[in-house]
Amino acid sequence: MKDRLRFAVVLLSILTLFAGCSLSYSSGTSSDSSKSSSNSSGSSSPSDEGGESDKASYMSDVSAFTSRAAKEGNAEDFMRELGKIAEKHGITDWERDTATYNAIGTGLRRAGITREEVRDVYFVKDLTVREKSALVLIQESYQP
Numbered sequence: 001m002k003d004r005l006r007f008a009v010v011l012l013s014i015l016t017l018f019a020g021c022s023l024s025y026s027s028g029t030s031s032d033s034s035k036s037s038s039n040s041s042g043s044s045s046p047s048d049e050g051g052e053s054d055k056a057s058y059m060s061d062v063s064a065f066t067s068r069a070a071k072e073g074n075a076e077d078f079m080r081e082l083g084k085i086a087e088k089h090g091i092t093d094w095e096r097d098t099a100t101y102n103a104i105g106t107g108l109r110r111a112g113i114t115r116e117e118v119r120d121v122y123f124v125k126d127l128t129v130r131e132k133s134a135l136v137l138i139q140e141s142y143q144p
Contacts, residue, residue, distance in 0.1 A: 058089040059103035066107025105141025
């Protein structure tokens with residue numbers, strides 16, 4: 001009888017051990033899937049489906065920053081800050097995002113810069129080096 005009891009305890013211990021490993025592995029997989037899911041949602045850009053409010057928020061931040069920085073500053077600092085704003089909104093390639101330039105144009109308009117003066121703004125030349133269509137995209141936001 002003692003042998004049967006020991007056998008049952010050992011068998012129960014082994015089964016419990018395997019069940020614990022299985023649960024641990026299962027929850028690890030679930031956790032990994034959650035991480036993957038959150039990483040994919042964190043890397044979305046404003047042009048993704050359902051990202052219209054994100055796009056509007058990004059453009060609003062870029063526009064507000066541009067209107068504050070339009071009259072004076074350093075082009076390098078301007079570019080660096082644009083990069084920070086883009087990063088905050090999960091945008092990895094702001095230089096190729098037309099929303100960036102449209103928002104910059106809106107910010108320049110708000111700052112009182114005329115369409116004719118856009119070329120002379122201290123950071124516009126640097127933007128056109130990064131993206132050839134930057135000036136055109138910025139000026140498009142001046143359309144009525």
